[in-house]
Amino acid sequence: MTLNIADPVRHTMQQILSWFAQGFEASTETDVLANLDQAQIEALAEDCGLSPHQLLGLVKAGPHAADEMPQVMRALNIDPDEVDYQMRKLFRDMQIACSSCQSKDQCRHDLEAGTIGKTFVDYCNNAESLNSLRANPDLLMER
Missing domain, CATH: 1.20.5 (Single alpha-helices involved in coiled-coils or other helix-helix interfaces)
Structure with missing residues (x-):
């Protein structure tokens, strides 16, 4: 080429x-x-x-303040589209929490490094919700 x-x-x-x-x-x-x-x-x-x-x-x-949220969900094997479809209010609340996050640099670093699954619980505003979603097989991505 x-x-x-x-x-x-x-x-x-x-x-x-x-x-x-x-x-x-x-x-x-x-x-x-x-x-x-x-x-x-x-x-x-x-x-x-x-x-x-x-x-x-x-x-x-800004309009991209919660862009990390679906990336974190995918890294945790959670299907963001399914969560948005089945649990619209929770998804919106998680977007609001993500948009006000003060740990974006750490989150982006951990996403890039592939360590987000081990570290998000230390700083993510949505850690509790994400762990709850991970326990629901209907919301997981097919591998």
Whole structure:
């Protein structure tokens, strides 16, 4: 296979555009929320089943703040799609907990190192829920 010199340039440009789009997406959501009055924020939070404080925290955390959660689930042999389907409220609550996590660097490191199965209980906001899900054979991925 010959590598076209334009391929690395195209890949780099796509990466930059992706970073820009993610930043724009997050800033747009924050800007929209900033333009709402307190009553509108409270109504929106209630519609989402959140407190206004939780809603503001989620928006500030950004749209990818819980991206690690499904990765951790898969590493623990838990099917995130099945959990989302069967236990929507729990899945959402776990996303909220993950988005406010202060141990993201440790989590990402452990995911990369393949040690998350041994270490998550030490710092993960969702450790108790994850262990409970691991005990349910209906929620495990097929191997």
